[in-house]
Amino acid sequence: MVNSDYNILKDWMFGKLTSLLENIEPNPKYPVLKMSLGEPKLGVPNFTKKILEANYKDWTKYPPSEAIPILGNSILNYIKRRYPGADKLIKLNKNIVPVPGTREPLHLVGLLAKNLKAGKTKALVTNPFYHAWLAGSISSGSKIHWLNSLPQNNYLPDISNLPEDLLNSSVIMYICSPSNPHGSVACIDYLKKAILLARKHKFILAIDECYSDIYRMNKPKPTGGLEAALSLGKSLENLIIFNSLSKRSNACGMRAGFIAGDEKIIENYKLLVSNGASPVPIPIQKVASALYDDDNHQVEGCLHYDKNFEIAEKYLKPFYKDFIIPEAGFFLWLKVNDDTKAAKDLWEKFSLRVMPGSFMAKDVNGVNPGNGYLRISLVDNKEVIEETMRRICLFLKMDVM
Secondary structure: OOOHHHHHHHOOHHHHHHHHHOOOOOOOOOOOEEOOOOOOOOOOOOHHHHHHHHOHHHHHOOOOOOOOHHHHHHHHHHHHHHOOOHHHHOOHHHHEEEEOOOHHHHHHHHHHHOOOOOOOOEEEEEEOOOHHHHHHHHHOOOEEEEEEEEHHHOOEEOOOOOOHHHHHOEEEEEEEOOOOOOOOOOOHHHHHHHHHHHHHHOOEEEEEOOOOOOEOOOOOOOOOHHHHHHHHOOOOOOEEEEEEHHHHOOOOOOOOEEEEEOHHHHHHHHHHHHHHOOOOOHHHHHHHHHHHHOOHHHHHHHHHHHHHHHHHHHHHOOOOOOOOOOOEOOEEEEEOOOHHHHHHHHHHHHOEEOEEHHHHOOOEOOEOOOOOEEEEEOOOOHHHHHHHHHHHHHHHHHOOO
């Protein structure tokens, strides 16, 4: 009665974590701390409430699939500030469309990749993965080829030696920079290589840049796909980038962002949205405009996460002599002996809920690139982070490294 291809989506990390811990009671000596979900806690700027209240009558209007002028101009100005020169590649009505966060478009772009090539096709997907990449790959009608992100390649997929026949049969590639969960940043040469592969072998390159504005303040801002495209010339051919306010502006529930790229992809995406998806409501577009115009709250967010990682470093350095604060993002990717056992022990003994890295990835030729790691979200205030680190240190003293 239903398409069984999507049954694989039932096997996702949060469901696995619930199953893993469902018969284990947390230690009543400790208040429960849930560090498994990457949901920012800083809150949206106060001006968002005023904008929504001032524009409440716009809830009566059907939203357009394109950006209203005020949002379109804000996105262009944001791109100009964030990726200097890349705005020259953009025509507002040709290369940009607002989206309700990035989960939906990451999925729907897979539909646009379907039937790009004859015969059995492939979707190239970064592993560990975000579930929307998996959904998009299924919708492309392709067999998934997992690209492991390993420490020897800065936790980015090795795209330098992919077989020609694999590339020729591929219709879409999903990569993420800064990466989730590692916080690794792809250099511009890496992104240029990915774009050139997409153009040579005629597939869609989908770059998830949800964490592009969560970076360490003492590091350069992460390079983006638009900058890489600019360095290659004046074309956005085969490229689509995904940008969200969920992390940048602590607005996960608002569902707002944009995608930018190849005119043909954007044109067909608009057509798809107009007929069967979710345009962004006008009041939310107006709030999104103000958020993209304001960099102050984004900088405050980066400073907040910088402080949290400094706290983590203070506690964990005695256990990890080579501890390095990630370049971007707000997740701690912590090496442990056994990630599922560690997650159970931290819950049972210390009431701390964390995500086993192996639950975020697939086994490929006997290798799970998340195996032996925990993903720990460092989004809370410093008091919660301090308490989290104290409990982790107690666990590490128990669990000999």
